[in-house]
Amino acid sequence: MVAPKPFGVGFAALGSLAVALTLGHAACVESTSQTYGPGSTGAEAGATTGSGTSSFDKRALLASLGNLAATETASFADRALELEATTNVLAAEPTAAHLEAAREAYRDAMKVWQRLEVMQYGPAAPSTIPGGRDLRDAIYAWPSINRCAVDQELTKDEHATPEALAPKLLNVRGLGALERLLFDDSSSNACGAPNAINTTGAWASIADDLPARRARYAASAAALVARTAEQLSDAWAPTMGNFIGELSTPGSTYKSDPAKALDVVAYALLYLDTKTKDLKLAVPAGLASCATATCPEALELGQARLSKAAIRENLIGFQRVFHGGAPFDKEALGFDDWLDALGATELRAELAASIAAALAAIDAIEEEDLAETLKTQPKRVEDVHLAVRSILDLYKSQLVTVLDLHPPNDAPTDND
Amino acid sequence: MIERSLAQRLRARLDAPTDVAALVAFRVLFGLVVAAGALRFVLEGWVARCYLEPTFFFKYWGFSWVRAWPAWGMYLHVALVGVLGLAVAAGFFYRASAALLFLAFTYLELIDVTVYLNHYYLVSLLSLLLACMPLGQAYSLDVLRRPDHRLDAFPAWCTYLLRFQLGAVYIFAALTKMGTDWLLHAQPMQLWLSARSDLPIVGPYLGRFEVALAMSWAGFLYDFTIPLWLSWHRTRGLAYAAVCAFHAAVGVLFNIGMFPFIMTTGALVFFPSSWPRMIRASLRRRASSAGGPQVAEPATPSEAPRALAPRLGRIGLVLGGAFVVAQLALPLRHLAYPGSVLWSEQGMRWAWKVLVREKNGAVTYVVRKRDGRRELVEPRAYLTEAQAREMSGQPDLILQLAHHIGRDFAARGEGPVEVRAEARVSLNGRRPKLLVDPTVDLVTIEDGLGVARWIEPEPGEPPLRLKSLARSSR
Incomplete structure (x- = not known):
């Protein structure tokens, strides 16, 4: 991964315009709170396709994904205030x-x-990750x-x-x-x-x-x-910390390299692998690190009876990053558009279908909480695990290859 | 009689005295590159990432005894490599320094297979060759210490052996590229270049298939012919400029570390043995023509050398020959295995298969316990992220970890267990495919030189062809 030379002044100005226009397209997410829309930071749509050749603007994609995280964060900040009020x-x-x-x-x-758990890019991320x-x-x-x-x-x-x-x-x-x-x-x-x-x-x-x-x-x-939610929301907000700008027009955080910023975003999505698949599903379902047939005590949010909802929202968060917003929102710029621009339409369709299948698998569970499902129909939880694994098999093999993604802080050695 | 005459002529050719200048320059530059590489390794935090963070190391055949030192020992070891590089450069206790550099550097490589890089292997080989050559007996601290050991000429075999080694890297790198993925589908070049379509000026062109195809062919032709162009005096200058340009471009486009520096240094061995003196003389002429002080021309090899290196003995000849044969055979050993080496990886290492494939995968181990229960094990339970990523495309490493998982379960009182692997791997952007047979209990498989039947056949379809991608105009 190599840092490109900084763009000249003209490119920078046009880049800002691109960011501004893109945000206008990429702001459609389910939220009752603030949505960063046109004029927030500026952008243009990042992908255009034609016969044989297509163009794709990674900075516009980053702006879209930054906007997504910012909008979700603002939504969470509103709910955190409500939680504070009710607990008071x-x-x-x-x-x-x-x-x-x-x-x-x-x-x-x-x-x-x-949903934000899979969007741990930017200020929410660990400080060992650029921007975290x-x-x-x-x-x-x-x-x-x-x-x-x-x-x-x-x-x-x-x-x-x-x-x-x-x-x-x-x-x-x-x-x-x-x-x-x-x-x-x-x-x-x-x-x-x-x-x-x-x-x-x-x-x-x-x-x-x-x-x-x-x-x-x-x-x-x-x-x-x-x-902390307010701090996080402010860090993203274009009028405050403007991390959307930092992400989409990377400065020192990502060494002026959109590829490095995209690596951070892409690898944040692997929360679905290490946490959702392995900890939230495999362990409780008795597929890993569980001495008995099932381990319901290992469920996340068991007391709040949100274990199923948590997995579902993780998948929705993943889906939104993949599509850049809601799957039906054709304007939102996501990884799917990048794949399309590269001509990897089959991979894009397969991934989209895998995500939808995983959501269908979790929705097929009738119980509100997985503890009950583990008692009566543990196979259902295994099915969800398998469906999530299918997403990740594609993601970790073909997608990272086609998009040339690397873990942040990669290059523990050189690459020959 | 004729044969003897040929042997004698060969010996005479190998023992012919050559100017020390070029090889001394190579010694100095090589030592400095090694020292810089060691310093970089520490500064980048790679000592911790490669040797301290892992709890499991993949071993080479016959080298399972090689262990990582404790943290202080690892830092000391890498520091020692740097110091030995400087010692080689300065010609300070040269033979011992070069031999120790070979041992110390190779030890680092042997600790964990996932650290393997072709250019690390090249450094090991070059340091071994240097340890066998009398390059410390001219322009060195050793000569200052013991002037009677000074040599005025080195035997020609030193230059020939280094040229052979560097030439082998290029030629075998070219042979590896002789496949449809590289030459017909421009993969993985197009994958890599498309990812760099944001680069200013050249970026929009890098995403084009034709550019990727042209660069694939250029890379192949470059590797295949550059030893020839460097060897021919008429093209040498231009060829070296091409070497510098090629490695500069590769260094900018790909994360390839010290490789460009090693190769541009190495290519100097193709120059005449007096090239440093020629440059110095040229500089002096320029200085004098510009009005500087007149300085006498330095000694050249045309003057009779006062002290020559001892002739290459029979043992030396045999060992040198064996080295050459081994270096020709190792890169070709993949021909003994069916299928694509890029997929099976049988014959991949120590074969100069440099930057020829992009491979990523998702691996999950399925452990079946005595009671019939199934447990899924993710590689990250045992490996660092970098190790897991390297392992995912290499069947022998998948096998090694399967054995380790089996031993680990046994040690926890849950053995014996069966361990299978579900490894879905994408080669050069193809749809992921199973790399190893998921029905085979890998614990029962011993790694070896034989054909690994437990490795699945490579995918039949061509690699993904990307659309020509340009950064959107602004």
């Missing part, structure tokens, strides 16, 4: 109705977040979740303010901790009998105050999530 109400008055409202707000926020600022883990550190640690924190009751919670480890805050705090009704804890909170009686002593403590803790955790 719950903390002030921990009633069942307020708890249900907070839970609903959590579900709404988490569904959007699960570690913001994702501050919002949701899964699979680094420690339910016992959350219960230990409850006994300390040190979370009256978000500031008090902020210095704590990632696994006792964020959406992971919030799931435990909002969806655990039991009076027991997740720690073993020898744990100090059990041996010292610390847990037993808070039994009466448990709902109130959980509510206060949840309010602080939700406030921190909302703050």
Whole structure:
């Protein structure tokens, strides 16, 4: 991968125009919140095809994908604010109705977040990835979740303010901790009998105050999530951090090379491989690292009963990046347009069909949560795993070859 | 009688004295390139990525005893390679330095197969050859230490052997390109060039099929003929300019590291043995014609050398011959196997199959336990991302990891297990196809020199032909 020379002034000006026009086309995503549309950063449609020769503008693609992430992030930030508001109400008055409202707000926020999980390019990404600022883990550190640690924190009751919670480890805050705090009704804890909170009686002593403590803790955790979500949204917004601009007209972050930025985007999609396929599906289905027939305890978001929704939203996020937006949106520029421009229409169609098949497989599961499916029809979960694997087999073999994609920070050695 | 005469003539030719200048220049440049490469390896963080992060290393046949050192040891080892490169350049304890460089550099290569690169292999071979040559006995710190060891001429076999080695790289690289993918379908060239269609000025042209086809043919013809053009005095200058231009272009377009530097340095061995003196003389003439001080011409090889290297002994001749035969046979060994070497990889390494294929795959191991239960194992459970990517297209590495997985399950008390691999691989942009037979329990397969029947036949269809792609006009 080689950094092209910087474009001249004329190219840069035209590039900005291209970005602006593209955003006008690429903003159609399901969201109730802000959509970055025409004039946000500027663009033109990136792909034109004709007989024999076609043209494709990677910077326009990046602008489209940046816009997608920005729009989803803004949508999540809105929901995080709603979650903060509902948990504040719950903390002030921990009633069942307020708890249900907070839970609903959590579900709404988490569904959007699960789409963003596959869009970990830009500020959400780990700081080891170009452009990354570690913001994702501050919002949701899964699979680094420690339910016992959350219960230990409850006994300390040190979370009256978000500031008090902020210095704590990632696994006792964020959406992971919030799931435990909002969806655990039991009076027991997740720690073993020898744990100090059990041996010292610390847990037993808070039994009466448990709902109130959980509510206060949840309010602080939700406030921190909302703050980070705002930070993330601002980082993307054209009028603020404008990471859309950084992505689509790469500067120092991507060494002025759109290919490097596309590598980052493409490899963020492999969340579907390492997390969705392997951790969310293979382990619970008993296909990997599971000592029993199935391992429902390994399901993500089991307490919130969102394990199925999480996988579905991951697939939708993947689909949106692939298509640049909704699959039916022909204006949105995505990887499918890039493949089309290259003439790899068969691969494009096959990938689109694979994604649709995986979505159909998850939608074929009637139960709301996969824990029930694993009890009654574990084969259904295996089917979803197989369908997701089919996507990734194509993606990791032919797609990365045709588009010449490389892992970010690649080149541990030279390439001959 | 005639045969003896031919042998004598050959010996005389091999032992003929040649000016030391060119080989000294090669020694210095080679040592510096190695030192720079070692420094770069450390600065890029590759010591950690290649040797410290992996928990499993792929081994070469007979070299499973080679182990990575602890972190401090690995950094020390790479630093030692750099220092030895400098020592070779300076001619400081030259023979020992060159021999140690060969051992130290080769050890690094042997730690993990996924680190294999053709130009690393070339560095190993060149350092081995240098260790066998008396190149430290002129213009070196060794000569300053022990002036009585100074040589005024090197035997010609040194130059011939280096020319042979460099020529072999080019010729076998060309032979590898003699396939329909490269010459007819312009793949993987078109895949690589299309990805660079954003480059300014040339970018829009790089996405065109005709350009990819022309560059494929140019690359093939370049590799096939450049040793000839470099050897012929009339074309040498132009050919070397082509070498520089070619490797500069390859260096810019592809992530190929030190290879261009090694090859442009190596190509200098095709020049006359006095080329450095000729350049110096030319520079002096220019300086004097520009009004500078008059300086006497340096000694040239036409003057009788005072000290010659010892003649090549019989053992040396045999070893040199064996080296040549091995270097001719190794790159051709793939002919003993059916199918495409680019797919089966049988005969791929140590054969100068440089940048001839683009291969990516998705591999999942299916482990069947004693109780009949099936467990899926992803390579990343054992490998770094870079290792997994390298392994995905190489059947023998897929086999090695299968054995390791089998041993790992056994060590955890879950063995014996059957291990199968589902590896879907795309070669030069083709639809992914199974690389190894998914019904074969790989634990029962031993790697060897025989034909690997467990490797699936290569795909029958031609590679994907991309549309000519140009960056959209703005």
